[in-house]
Amino acid sequence: MKTNLERFFSSFVTTIVLLLIYAFGLAVATFIEKYHGTAAAKAMVYYSPLFFLLQFLLVVNFIAATIKHQYLKRGKWGLMLTHFAFIVILLGALTSFLFGEEGILHLREGETSNQIAVRTSDNTTFHTLPFSVELKKFTLTRYPGSASPSAYESEVIVHVDGQDREERIFMNNVLDVKGYRFFQASYDQDEHGTILSVNRDVAGRNITYSGYLLLVIGLVLCLVGKDSRFMRQSRRLKELRKATNVTAVSLALLAVSISVNAGEKASPMLDAVQKYTVSPEHAALFGALPIQSGSGRMMPVNTFSSEILRKLHKSDKIGKLNSDQFLLSLLAMSDMWMRVPFIALSNPELAAYYDLTDGECAYIQVFDSNGNYKLQEKLEEAYNKMPAQRTRFDKDLMKLDEQLNIFHQLINHQMLNLFPKEDDLNHKWYAPGDDLSAFSGKDSMFVSRILDWYLGEVQEGLKSGDWAKADEVVGMIGTYQQAKNKTLDISPKRMQAELKYNKMDVFRYCKIGYLVLGGLLLVLSFAMLFRRSRWMKVAVWLLGIGVLIVFHYHMFGMGMRWYIGGYAPWSNSYETMVYVGWATVFAGLLFVRRSTITFALATLFGGIILFVSGLN
Template identity: 55%
Template structure:
């Protein structure tokens, strides 16, 4: 019984059961609500008992293993940290208090409302709080909240003092921590969440500190497993594995040209030089951000046509062309159709339709009846065709607004409190005096001059009128709203398209590097080595371009560029290449695979359902914790991605292993890659764990609790558990442990995909800032990928079991000689 309770197999089984229970709990929450999930699982006595058993088991294992000197200092501290964190969670659960304080302006209260298991109770605070004023600020020209804060007066022991509380700005009074949670619709009241958990907070934070310290020792100590893996890798033969040529076809994704416009549009296109000048004109987006028109035109054509170019006409020329020749564009079939079923339903063909194709001869909108039927349905009941109809309707409405000049918000209203800008097609009655005359006439004048410039090939007058609009903007816009430096930087960013270039570079260089690895293996001539190093140098140049693009996006937006789905995918690609670089010295194959994987990720990021728009942050994300938490988490995804690639590579090597004379060399290659795989997993697991608990600290500083069993939080924990199991597989004494480790490193990546994509698509929660409706398309790719992984797993296992005894003996002898 003692051996069973202290065995590594028991640890692996208990962690697997824990992860499965958590996954089931998130599904329960999806269908039955948070209250049921907490009552039946998270706060249920049996679940607390299981967690307590897991802690006791972990303590017992540590005592037994440490007494036998199996556990080194770093890992001992890491495991002890988890015990401390779980103890802190138990203390918080038993002694902590959470509640809500709702106040209206001018109201004073001290009754804390708490909900526990559906029961409403009240608790009297040892002081009173008065809401003096609630303030909500919005982004300029937008209804989106930028921040909200409450001006409070604290009445305590006969004294009063004023305090401010806002999102990410906590008010601490006698151990009670107040957080700006929400506000009333009329903006006359505030909702504060309150947390009282002194003991639990300090115990938990101590566990977080121990965790970071432990991982630091693991990577720096010369006696840790990570260090032993590093030394084993030095002793092993640095073999070259065969290049996987089937990856190379991915490079063709970098080139696509799907467009067809008539000759009349090309003949009357605005000159690129003037289109560039027009594209630099500032405008206000619907969310209030001031940006150059080039950003808007690119996003517009991308949404309408699924491309940023149309047969030699770029997005800036397209925008001007529509404004100059609306009748022509209304009849051109360039609006992309979202699905094939749409064509049959409305008599369309060719994958594109014209604006006029969706209207009958009497002017009736063909989609109207279907839209009325769809909107009467509940969202979960809508079919795929229904969703395609809604997408097409969105594109038609967008083009309709463009035809009516309602999208180009280029005129700031003088002295407007909201800093709102107006488009030429908007109601301009708010403008008075000379301003009214200017904004009502200038745009038509400008378009007339552009038409003349096309005919006489002289754009001087068009440039002059455009300069007048710019002068008006600078005179009327609120101070600091227009930054010429940032606008110029954004124009350069749009023209450069750095991540598109990186996508092409990573795919081509990754494929070429694999080819040279294969070639150098069979031909050791000097030219092969020179080409090899040239490709490495070019790959480094593309990597620096990737960093430059991220830096430009950071400068333009004013915040770290990983706040939505598109940005995090760009950062994941960068982290994967960085992880490959760290291992490139030991094994260039891992670097080549990381380039290909990064290229594929940037290709996915460039798909039309991904939104590359630079947007302002929602209030909760306006925190320095965003940069640290997301950066560390996504860096972990990069290392997990490298492990997935290496695991797939090893499964291919298992499959292609042939004659027994080749087996010793193949096995050494597999072991070399397996060591790199485990080292990458350890780095990823450390980053994932630290990043998750950094998020817990952020949550505690924002919402007043460091763990709320939100689906995103829960799946982050599941990912940690899954990779903890994978990194402990080597402790299982079985004949197939090497094969099992590589296979699990591949399948474990599914938990990363679920955490990153699946939670947003399948589940609900508070972490939906980066949600993208097109994430559902990723499930199709995921299904295909899962099928490939199943085939690789089955065939690699079959080949692994067909082991030649003589070959195994040769491998063991060769390995022993190398290690000596």
């Protein structure tokens, strides 16, 4: 009986079966979370006794397999670390469950509290924080002309260790105090109270991250370790390559796998608006104007239009229009664009519920025959839920609402912050659709009327093909900007560098280069395990030079971002992934003399990381 149990728990078959069950459980939890929220997934799967039993069996299996196969004595460091990493990750999850705190802090303006409400399966208890938090002010910002929230934040005072710290908590700004993390979760209906999600899990988080690090090291050792199965097979194949002839590997499949983007669906309305296309030269002239983003950063209109198009359409082009042509077309022919189904919609359930075009919808479709906003009722319900309770439907609904509000602001000439106010202490630039009461005299007339005049000339240009007058008005806007901007130092060199950077599209070409070159290198590296020939060595050498060229182009792109932004290019998730992709390829270059396969895989991973970063 004891022997049978030992066989069962140390068997690789048991490992596979347990991992398959574990994966199935995670899939079920994901499905539950999508339709019923995170709280339901935790109660039904993650925190269920059966799921804990399954994780315990996995730990026992990993330990038993390590002991039976004597990984330590045989020097199987990669396999031993990989098994140990899974144990550490599961221990981290257990630590989070047993010792982590997760609760809610509800505050009204002027109220101070050190009590968080912690919900369990049976009731709600209150935990005392080692400090107190006072809500100074809650601010809810709505999209102009809409009831939909665009942002909300809490200004708080943290009373800790005899000191008073003023802090702000909003969607992407988390407050950390003594291991407790505060997230902006929801708010009271009268907009005078805030609901903060509170989490404390220092030990569990550190243990889990350590497990992930060990897992990466273990997998690398499994692949390139001196006594790994992969390297042993590599040495055997090298011994046999002189006596073995291998049929050439077809590279056609690789070319197919790295396919170009599929063509866009044909739309009669999209075809109609594209019959009137803004001149590329004039669009570039408009795209070179400086504009102030919502965060206060100065950038060319070209960057702004690219961000807008990717936000609405999930692409940097629409039909044959680039982003600048799209923005001008949208402003000049807004009535037509309202009917074009181009706003990205990835949730079929959402499309069916509101009777929208699946995949891409038009702005006009979200209003009923009486002009009422179809999304409003469900949207209010979604915003009133805690983030953990929001379903996939809720999250996609909020994303769609954000896209629709951006479109709404654009056609009402908001967000187009093209006009500085002379000697403004807040360095604020204004859009024609904003409240322009701060301007007076000729400045007020110019700012309020110039865009309508300009769009009228654009419409004439669309009909006649003569863009001289439209060019002239763009020049007038540029002259006004230079004359009235007294508070911001806008470097023309940086603006031109950003336009050049946008046009070069560095990281997209690096992604393609890494995927193509890495794929070819991998195929050749495997082929050379069976047979080496002169042309293969030359091909690998040439591909390596190609990777080195792409790598330096990648580094050049990062340098341009550094110069344009004025700070190191790893300050957000996109830039961090771009940097990690660069570091991955750099690590592969360090291994190039030792292992061509490792170099090829590192190059491929660099391309994959850039691909994922581009999805942001």
